[in-house]
Amino acid sequence: MEAEKIQTEHKQQAPKKQEVVIDIKSLKKSFGQKQVLKNINLQLHRGENIVIMGRSGTGKSVTIQCIVGMLKPDGGCIKVLGDEVSEMGENELKELRIKTGFLFQSGALYDSMTVRENLEFPLTRVLKIKDRAEIDKRVEAALDSVGLLDAIDKMPSDLSGGMRKRAGLARTIIVEPEIILYDEPTTGLDPITSREISDLILSIQKKQKTSSIIITHDMECARITADRVVIMDDGEYVAEGSFNELHKSKKEIVKLFFKDIS
C-alpha cells in the first residue's frame, strides 16, 4: 500500500524544470574500431529519475561509466553538478564519486567482508568517520531503509540475489549521494523482488531527494521509477518522453520495447 502511495505521489509530483545535475553533450566513445557511443546528449535535473533503455551492447552502461570517470570519453563533454568530468584531477574525481553513487548489476559486495563491514567501508575510508556510535547508527539506518537489518552480520555469500542488491543499494546510499546511477538494478530477479527493488529506488529518491539514471530492460521497473524514459539504439538516443508517451509512440524501435505492455 505504501509503495503504491509513493508511486501515485511520484506520478502526481512530476519534477518541474530544475537545476541540471548531469549535462552530457555530444558524448562519443569507441572501443577499437567499434563506436559504442555516437552522439549522446542528456540532461538530468535535480530530483528527476531518468530510465535509459536499449538493446544489449548499445552503450547504456558505457554512458554511466563515463559519468563517474571510469571510462574516458573520446569526444563531447560531461558536466556533473556543474564540473567537467574530463578536467577533474584525482581528488576532484574522488569528491565527485562521493556525490555520485553507483549501484552495480551484481551489487558488487566485497565478498571477504560481512554486510556490516561492506557498509562501514565507505564511511571509514571515504568519509573518514571515526566515531563508532555514528558509524553504527548510519549502518543500521541504511540497512533498515532497505529492509535488511536482520542480515547485518551475514556474509554476501549467504544472501539471495535480491538481498545482495538491497545490501549494495544500502552501501550506495549510506554516503548520502546527490545522484545515483543504477546499472540494471532488477536484472536476474523474480518479478516480486524486482518490484520491491523498484519501489525501493523510488522511496530512496523521495527520502534522500536524489536524482537518478536507471539502466534497465525491465518495463515494470521503468514504469514505476521513470519520470522520463530514453530509448537508446546503436549508440544514439532514438526516443525520449514519459513512460506513457513512449507507450503510445509509433516508432518501430519503441513499439518493440512496449509491445508486451497492456
Add this chain to the structure above:
Amino acid sequence: MAEEVMIPSWKKWFEDIGDQVGFFFKFFKNIFTGGFEWSEFVRQCYEIGYRSIMLVGITSFIMGVVLIVQLRPTLITFGAASMLPKTLSVSFIREIGPVIIAIICAGKIASSIGAELGSMKVTEQLDAMEVSGANPTQYLVVTRILATTIMVPILSVIGDAIGLFGGFLALNIRDSMSFSLYFTKVIAALDFTDFLPAFIKTIFFGFAIGFVGCYKGFRSNKGTESVGIAANSAVVTASLWIFVIDAIAVQVTSLLFYK
C-alpha cells in the same frame, strides 16, 4: 604481412612494461599518501605468513633431509663426512632455502592474490571500490605487497631453521651426532656474508611475489576464465622473477663479499 603482425605485439609488450612501471610507482605513491590500512595489513600478514608456515616448514624439513641423504655418500667418498653440517648449512642458508621457500610462496601466495583480486575484478568489486571514492590500491595492493615483503623473509628464516633441523635428524639415521655438536658446526660454518645477502634477497623475492600477484589480479580481464589465467600467470611470472633476482643477487654478493 609479417611486419604488420610484429608491430602490434611489440607495441603491446612496451605498453605492458609501461603499465607495470606505472603500477609500481602508484604502489610507492600510495604507501606515503593517506591513511595506511593497518588492520588489513595485519590480516594479510596473518593470511600470508601464518597460513604458509606449515607448507614452508614441511617443504624445508624434507629439503634438509634429502640434502643430507644425497650429500652423505659423496662426502664419505672424500672422507669428509664430518663436513656434512657445514655443507648443508652453507648451501641451505645461502641458496637452497631462500629460493625453494620463495618458489613455494610464489605458488601459494602469488596465485592466491592473483585469483582473489582477479575474482574481485570479475565481480566488479574493484570498480565498486573505485567509484565509491575509496582507494583500491591503498587498501588491496599496498597491504598485500608490504605483507609479502615482510613475511617471505620471516618464512625463509623459519624454513632455514626447520631445514637444518631436518638435516640433523637425517644425519642421525646413519650416523650419530649430538644436537649441540651439529648446531655448533652449522653455526661455525656460517659467516655474516652467508646470512645477510641471503636474507636481503628474500625481501626482494617477497616484493616480487606480492607485486606480481597484485598486478596480474588487477589487470585480469572480465570473465571467469581470466581468474584462472591471472592465478596461473602470477605463479609463472613470480617464479621467473625469483630466479632473475637470485641471479642478480648472486652476482652482486660475489662482487661485494667473495674473492
